[in-house]
Amino acid sequence: MNKLHKAFAKGKAFIPFITAGDPSLETTRELVLQMAEAGADLIELGIPFSDPVAEGKVIQSASIRALSHGITVDHIFSMLRDIRKTCSIPIALMTYINPIFAYGVHRFLNNCKDAGVDALIVPDLPFEEKDELMPFCLKCGVYLISMIAPTSDKRIHMIAREAQGFIYCVSSMGVTGVRKNISSDAEQMVRLVKEVNDIPCAVGFGISTPEQAARIAKFADGVIVGSAIVKIIEQYGSKCIPHVIEYVRTMKKAVKKG
């Protein structure tokens, strides 16, 4: 049974992103469990890829660290099955299309289903190419998340009409990474989505401070934070857990105020 709806059922959602296997799978597992306890509503878990073209330096480096430890999709699925024994927080996997394609799309989605994965986020699979995964996602009950960007303009209605689960609104142009100023495009994007589909909209890219999160949460249904958390993990390595949890608590509070 897909649990994604739970993420947006109790008001504004806080969605932290971490890269699986950075600094180790044991730490990732602990982070997922404790972030769930600390109030995260949905966890976005990155499967590392050698050439992540939508990522800035911080998440690129996390991918390289994870891959250098020999982390594979199989390791990640087995960790997820372990997590599911005690924790039912909604989980979205983020990765690029080639690791899924190489693994075998059907096999990958079957594993997602078994491991209790609720959604997939694939940045290099735009609307026009979603048929690579969609039939298998539907079969396995895993949502394929649609993304929209500040340049999507006329495309927003087309994408929103067919979107499922939630929509990932990319707040600003470029790649992931902490930004001082978040553009105001996101509010307009959310408005355009809601014109055609009453679906939750979560905003990501660039957000790091509680003030930014609170401001975004005023108009969005969820706030996604990646690079700011991955930076903490990079800084503290295997001792990162209390620092990340403290940050998650602060951000969650800010989002709830929004």
Place this chain on the structure above:
Amino acid sequence: MSKGRFGIYGGQYIPETLMSAVTELEEAYNHFKNDPKFKAELNSLLKNYAGRPSMLYFAENMTKDLGGAKIYLKREDLNHTGSHKINNVLGQVLLAKYMGKTRVIAETGAGQHGVATATAAALLGLKCEIFMGKEDTQRQALNVFRMRLLGAKVNVVDSGTQTLKDAVNETLREWSRRVKDTHYVLGSVMGPHPFPTIVRDFQNVIGQEVKEQILEIEGRLPDVLIACIGGGSNAIGLFYEFIQEPNVRLIGCEAAGHGVHTKKTAATLAIGKLGIFHGMKSYFCQDEYGQIAPVYSISAGLDYPGVGPEHAYLHEIGRAEYVAVTDNEAVEAFEYLSCVEGIIPAIESAHAVAYAMKLAPKMEKDQIIVIGLSGRGDKDVASIARYMGVEIYE
């Protein structure tokens, strides 16, 4: 199925941030390719600036020495900036200007495409930034300086394997930051639609000229066309006009590096698997989990883990053949052509020369081979000297 397919290959596998840019590009290209003013201006640039048509040269010494088929060289090395890259670049930078863009960005491996882009940007008055892997900036230091001399900013890419693939990653990232004023001048028949089609169309001039020239000289079509292939722009440029001529064999030469059975290779069609990367479905060197593999070739221009989707298609339907040529064979051919014909080829093009040296003696004397001599070898002299154990100082 999305747009821009060659059989199952091609497509548009890019982040949503770039979708509006490729759609805008496709619409602009479809409009301007038939615009008389655009066509006239491009033709004038190709003729008066790039020096087209390039010669089809009968390599008489080489033909006699090898004792088989007649060998012709399509001299793209004589173009302005020294390679076939200028054909595509003049087309794309002019298109960018017609689209109202004020800035172009490009990836480069050997530096040939970067130099060509910087050149066209200087000529047509656009700002230019080039992304080049750190390792390549060291192998091709002279080209880095050349680009700077031409007014371009060269960004050294230190992520990943620090070669062409990483330069493409970084250029895509930069493009997603600034699609409004910036056009990405992709250098090969790869990437998301419409690039494989646009680049092929701009390189098609190579084969069109060959057809006209060989009919004029020999009164018949060639038996074999041979070109080196990384992404595959000079190969498709040479082949495309002849795809409908079933009696013309098309042979693409990939870079085997130390050999296709070693880890140090870049022969994608020999060892790659079907995948989706850099915007396209095609073949890629990758591990069992779909992580893109580090590739190797002595030639920075062929050092790429993928191949253009139209080549993947020609490979699948058996219309073109693809062979792998090692570093050693390419270096031998590099020396051979220099000594026998007095032409120093680019190390990329030397891969095609090497295969012709194997094939020509097995063919009849009245048969004809045309080799795509995609670039000149000046840029490679220092690295070939190092390969042969000679230290020289530029």
